[in-house]
Amino acid sequence: xxxxxxxxxxxxxxxxxxxxxxxxxxxxxxxxxxxxxxxxxxxxxxxxxxxxxxxxxxxxxxxxxxxxxxxxxxxxxxxxxxxxxxxxxxxxxxxxxxxxxxxxxxxxxxxxxxxxxxxxxxxxxxxxxxxxxxxxxxxxxxxxxxxxxxxxxxxxxxxxxxxxxxxxxxxxxxxxxxxxxxxxxxxxxxxxxxxxxxxxxxxxxxxxxxxxxxxxxxxxxxxxxxxxxxxxxxxxxxxxxxxxxxxxxxxxxxxxxxxxxxxxxxxxxxxxxxxxxxxxxxx
Amino acid sequence: xxxxxxxxxxxxxxxxxxxxxxxxxxxxxxxxxxxxxxxxxxxxxxxxxxxxxxxxxxxxxxxxxxxxxxxxxxxxxxxxxxxxxxxxxxxxxxxxxxxxxxxxxxxxxxxxxxxxxxxxxxxxxxxxxxxxxxxxxxxxxxxxxxxxxxxxxxxxxxxxxxxxxxxxxxxxxxxxxxxxxxxxxxxxxxxxxxxxxxxxxxxxxxxxxxxxxxxxxxxxxxxxxxxxxxxxxxxxxxxxxxxxxxxxxxxxxxxxx
Numbered sequence: 001x002x003x004x005x006x007x008x009x010x011x012x013x014x015x016x017x018x019x020x021x022x023x024x025x026x027x028x029x030x031x032x033x034x035x036x037x038x039x040x041x042x043x044x045x046x047x048x049x050x051x052x053x054x055x056x057x058x059x060x061x062x063x064x065x066x067x068x069x070x071x072x073x074x075x076x077x078x079x080x081x082x083x084x085x086x087x088x089x090x091x092x093x094x095x096x097x098x099x100x101x102x103x104x105x106x107x108x109x110x111x112x113x114x115x116x117x118x119x120x121x122x123x124x125x126x127x128x129x130x131x132x133x134x135x136x137x138x139x140x141x142x143x144x145x146x147x148x149x150x151x152x153x154x155x156x157x158x159x160x161x162x163x164x165x166x167x168x169x170x171x172x173x174x175x176x177x178x179x180x181x182x183x184x185x186x187x188x189x190x191x192x193x194x195x196x197x198x199x200x201x202x203x204x205x206x207x208x209x210x211x212x213x214x215x216x217x218x219x220x221x222x223x224x225x226x227x228x229x230x231x232x233x234x235x236x237x238x239x240x241x242x243x244x245x246x247x248x249x250x251x252x253x254x255x256x257x258x259x260x261x262x263x264x265x266x267x268x269x270x271x272x273x274x275x276x277x278x279x280x281x282x283x
Numbered sequence: 284x285x286x287x288x289x290x291x292x293x294x295x296x297x298x299x300x301x302x303x304x305x306x307x308x309x310x311x312x313x314x315x316x317x318x319x320x321x322x323x324x325x326x327x328x329x330x331x332x333x334x335x336x337x338x339x340x341x342x343x344x345x346x347x348x349x350x351x352x353x354x355x356x357x358x359x360x361x362x363x364x365x366x367x368x369x370x371x372x373x374x375x376x377x378x379x380x381x382x383x384x385x386x387x388x389x390x391x392x393x394x395x396x397x398x399x400x401x402x403x404x405x406x407x408x409x410x411x412x413x414x415x416x417x418x419x420x421x422x423x424x425x426x427x428x429x430x431x432x433x434x435x436x437x438x439x440x441x442x443x444x445x446x447x448x449x450x451x452x453x454x455x456x457x458x459x460x461x462x463x464x465x466x467x468x469x470x471x472x473x474x475x476x477x478x479x480x481x482x483x484x485x486x487x488x489x490x491x492x493x494x495x496x497x498x499x500x501x502x503x504x505x506x507x508x509x510x511x512x513x514x515x516x517x518x519x520x521x522x523x524x525x526x527x528x529x530x531x532x533x534x535x536x537x538x539x540x
Contacts, residue, residue: 029377032376032377033375033376033377034375034376035375035376037376148396149395149396151386151387151390151393151399152390152395154379154383154387155387155390157375157376157377158375158379158384158387159368159373159375159387161335161340161366161368162366162368162387162436162439163387163390164339164340165338165339165340165361165364165366165449166361166362166364166366166387166388166390166391166443167359167361167362167390167391168390205377209377209378212378213378213380213421213422213423213426214378214379214380214382214383214421214423215377215378215379215380215383216383218377218378
């Protein structure tokens with residue numbers, strides 16, 4: 001297994017996995033808290049249009065994807081704030097528009113669908129040094145803001161109206177969350193791919209909260225699980241010769257299943273050890 | 284209009300339209316320092332809408348609101364207002380402990396990217412003790428009963444050291460025992476000089492605490508005065524100038540459906 005470090009592309013893949021694994025749940029926790037778990041998916045589809053725009057114009061697809069994804073995220077937030085469109089309809093519109101736009105623009109660029117595949121499902125082993133630098137810088141910004149502003153973002157996602165009355169600039173932070181999600185998606189695009197990136201933002205959080213009671217513990221545990229799944233996924237995909245993206249996601253889902261099983265068992269054991277005592281006045 | 288920097292809330296001619304439909308018409312409402320005001324009315328009478336307009340959550344189509352003598356749009360001392368929303372909004376998609384939720388009431392006192400300090404911790408512990416949940420500090424909000432969750436939301440408002448508590452239906456769906464302890468808590472706070480604006484459908488054990496009741500009907504003030512003018516234990520009925528209220532069951536058209 002150590003020999004995989006001999007390959008440059010594997011070393012780059014592992015570094016990319018570390019950044020993606022930490023950044024995706026760092027911002028994903030707030031999306032789940034706000035009950036916008038599928039927002040990442042919507043933005044991912046929009047980013048696909050950005051990638052195709054890059055292929056069409058000859059600009060680096062990572063850059064066009066960041067720009068288009070951020071614009072898409074801001075539009076969703078503005079629709080949610082001011083529009084009459086409900087959140088889920090706004091998301092659905094993005095899903096379809098983003099996917100159709102991406103495929104159409106790729107056709108116009110005379111590229112084959114297999115190029116898109118690299119972005120849809122990730123191609124961690126083709127990451128260049130330049131890509132890696134962009135991924136690292138963006139991921140560090142996302143993690144720093146998601147952790148550093150967590151008191152403000154927590155208050156907003158826990159209770160938006162209370163936050164607004166308390167003087168939290170709710171609109172600014174809502175857009176910040178959407179923008180950070182968009183940037184994370186572009187960061188993770190090469191690792192797990194646009195279609196699965198949202199899984200890495202949501203599944204580690206879902207797994208963590210099976211076993212946690214506090215927000216802070218959930219946030220930290222989700223980042224640890226994300227890191228484990230991303231690194232473990234890259235290593236096992238090398239060992240069993242599969243695509244890294246789906247391997248990472250399935251590993252995260254396995255952690256979720258184990259955590260859910262553990263949580264159910266402990267709850268059952270606890271209730272057996274402390275049965276309801278009517279005489280003591282539990283009821 | 285004269286401004287009194289001590290007066291927590293002064294609303295004049297507040298009108299609100301939602302989707303072009305007028306919901307509030309020309310509502311005047313004051314809360315003086317140390318006063319406990321109850322805003323009553325049937326579902327759809329506009330009482331929650333008034334509170335949301337007075338705190339800036341929804342825009343007004345007309346009228347002025349002053350908080351502590353400052354127009355709402357220029358009011359920045361947000362920690363002086365403790366907003367307690369309806370309890371149904373308490374639990375979010377990720378677990379959070381009582382301590383974490385109450386700590387979010389300290390935001391106005393904290394700096395960006397800063398750790399919470401000793402004063403924050405003391406205020407949070409004090410607020411949690413005040414609502415009688417010191418042994419549940421590390422519990423997840425979702426493990427608590429409805430009445431306990433309500434007390435956590437009140438503690439969050441207390442943690443900001445608010446001088447005016449604005450509470451939207453804190454008694455809704457809360458059992459009688461919890462209503463009793465809520466009454467005891469609010470009585471103590473008002474005694475110490477806090478002001479309260481409370482939206483309610485029913486008063487229950489809070490009734491003796493209330494200095495003034497304002498009843499809204501169809502978006503307009505239908506009654507303002509002492510609680511004695513509002514009769515009925517489980518619903519707020521109005522004595523309109525000596526005319527006894529018509530029994531709802533007979534007309535099928537009570538004001539407080």
